[in-house]
Amino acid sequence: MKHPVFAANWKMNHAPADAKAFVRQFLAYFPRQQDRTVLIFPPALTLHAVTDALKDRPDIQLGVQNIHWEDKGAFTGENSAPIARAAGARYVLVGHSERRHVFGETDEETGKKTAAAVRAGLTPLVCVGETLAQRNAGETGSVVLRQLRAALAHIEPHQISSSLVAYEPVWAIGTGKTASPADASTVHAIIRSELRTLTGEREEAVPILYGGSVNSGNATTLLAAPDVDGLLVGGASLDAEGWATIVRA
Numbered sequence: 587m588k589h590p591v592f593a594a595n596w597k598m599n600h601a602p603a604d605a606k607a608f609v610r611q612f613l614a615y616f617p618r619q620q621d622r623t624v625l626i627f628p629p630a631l632t633l634h635a636v637t638d639a640l641k642d643r644p645d646i647q648l649g650v651q652n653i654h655w656e657d658k659g660a661f662t663g664e665n666s667a668p669i670a671r672a673a674g675a676r677y678v679l680v681g682h683s684e685r686r687h688v689f690g691e692t693d694e695e696t697g698k699k700t701a702a703a704v705r706a707g708l709t710p711l712v713c714v715g716e717t718l719a720q721r722n723a724g725e726t727g728s729v730v731l732r733q734l735r736a737a738l739a740h741i742e743p744h745q746i747s748s749s750l751v752a753y754e755p756v757w758a759i760g761t762g763k764t765a766s767p768a769d770a771s772t773v774h775a776i777i778r779s780e781l782r783t784l785t786g787e788r789e790e791a792v793p794i795l796y797g798g799s800v801n802s803g804n805a806t807t808l809l810a811a812p813d814v815d816g817l818l819v820g821g822a823s824l825d826a827e828g829w830a831t832i833v834r835a
């Protein structure tokens with residue numbers, strides 16, 4: 587039996603008042619369920635409002651979408667992991683495609699951010715994925731492994747074991763194109779095998795989520811695919827009713 591993980595990445599959407607309305611609606615559609623994990627990654631400026639709105643639902647956990655690799659200091663405009671933790675975050679996305687491709691985040695930086703997250707008591711959700719050009723060149727496996735190894739390079743095997751990974755092909759994000767369940771399974775199996783090596787465990791239990799144009803119509807099929815342990819959802823997580831349909835998949 588899977589214990590699926592459903593993660594909503596709101597990206598740069600939902601001001602505090604919208605977020606509160608979202609949570610009210612979402613909770614009405616989604617009574618507490620023990621058999622799945624639900625995470626929401628609101629914008630950092632909205633985190634406080636969502637933490638407050640979810641105070642009676644500790645089963646739903648929150649995260650931030652990015653952190654700096656230093657804990658504190660003169661880094662104007664950045665969010666630190668300890669501050670995010672103190673503000674209610676328990677998780678953090680590291681190496682999201684938009685951080686890498688819009689903001690030029692490097693593999694080395696993702697490694698430092700994962701280490702900062704773990705230091706601060708945040709669970710990292712490490713995102714990896716290839717571009718269309720890399721896929722067409724047959725480089726999917728090598729790209730994903732390079733990103734994975736770099737992002738996990740500075741944490742201990744037992745810390746890797748309590749992290750999460752998301753496979754988000756760049757060409758599938760926000761495009762309406764998803765990886766086929768079979769293709770997602772193939773890449774997830776590559777990631778799984780590497781995690782076994784990195785953790786030294788034969789049966790490693792790191793949840794591997796799929797992300798990229800997931801919606802209420804394709805969520806069930808993707809989740810049923812071997813080695814797909816959860817879903818990381820952007821656009822379709824912005825609507826409370828639609829998101830509730832997905833998390834009930």
Ligand code: 13P
Pocket residue numbers: 595682754758759760761762797798799800818819820821822
């Ligand atoms: P979409 O679901 O909008 O394709 O975004 C996926 C994503 O980037 C989640 O992190």
